[in-house]
Amino acid sequence: MRILAVVNQKGGVGKSNVVMNLAAVAAAHSRVLVLDADHLQQTATSWAEAAEAAGKALPYDFDAVDDVAVLSQMREFDEYDLILVDTPGTLADSELPRLNAILDNSDFVVLPIEPKFNSIRPLVTTIDRLVRPRGLPYRVLLSRVRRDEPGRKRRDETIATLDELGQPHFQSDVREYTVHEDAPMTGDVVTTYPPSRGAIGALDDFKSLALELNSIWANGGK
Numbered sequence: 001m002r003i004l005a006v007v008n009q010k011g012g013v014g015k016s017n018v019v020m021n022l023a024a025v026a027a028a029h030s031r032v033l034v035l036d037a038d039h040l041q042q043t044a045t046s047w048a049e050a051a052e053a054a055g056k057a058l059p060y061d062f063d064a065v066d067d068v069a070v071l072s073q074m075r076e077f078d079e080y081d082l083i084l085v086d087t088p089g090t091l092a093d094s095e096l097p098r099l100n101a102i103l104d105n106s107d108f109v110v111l112p113i114e115p116k117f118n119s120i121r122p123l124v125t126t127i128d129r130l131v132r133p134r135g136l137p138y139r140v141l142l143s144r145v146r147r148d149e150p151g152r153k154r155r156d157e158t159i160a161t162l163d164e165l166g167q168p169h170f171q172s173d174v175r176e177y178t179v180h181e182d183a184p185m186t187g188d189v190v191t192t193y194p195p196s197r198g199a200i201g202a203l204d205d206f207k208s209l210a211l212e213l214n215s216i217w218a219n220g221g222k
């Protein structure tokens, strides 16, 4: 079983989107549990509630857990192949016990960032404070990547900065699609988005990401 935490102290970078949609793709082949440990925003929880209200069962199990004691025992949920944990977008003192419990029990960390110049500093702080001290394997994930020319340019510049800093990143991106914005309200996930060109692109992104993660894990997970 693997536990994957999606972390970044910066809010609004797409953590909850990545958790809910990566889980949907992974659920095609694995028994997946999503834990919403972000009791401040509860984005994933509202999303799961919208799915239930619309009669669209999520293809994975879901639970909201903010109790540090429960988060410390996640590994006992051994009926799952993969647990994805959504986390609060802050390193505030009130959240640190929760973040520490999650990371103490995680196998891998995904850090979504937006391709913006002011994304790097909070990213590096998050890595230095939570990830590096534990020696956890991790990758930075470019999220909300705009598909127009300036968006792609900014994406390439951000990748170059990460390379200069020696920060490992995924090759796959999560691009910006309107369908993602609607999903938390409709309760859809990327495998059930209503057919459209955007839905195909959005699904492709998460399939690529899942494949890349699997190949990282197949090569020892570092």
Ligand SMILES: Nc1ncnc2c1ncn2[C@@H]1O[C@H](COP(=O)(O)OP(=O)(O)OP(=O)(O)O)[C@@H](O)[C@H]1O
Binding pocket: 010, 011, 012, 013, 014, 015, 016, 017, 018, 038, 041, 043, 088, 089, 143, 144, 145, 174, 175, 176, 177, 178, 180, 181, 182, 184
């Ligand atoms: N790839 C994307 N394309 C379009 N919109 C996106 C994408 N990813 C996220 N969003 C939108 O951006 C906003 C923030 O996303 P999300 O809630 O996933 O971020 P977060 O990092 O979990 O934020 P918080 O720290 O507040 O929990 C939401 O309105 C979401 O619908």
Ligand SMILES: [Mg+2]
Binding pocket: 015, 016, 017, 038, 041, 043, 044, 086, 087
């Ligand atoms: Mg969130």
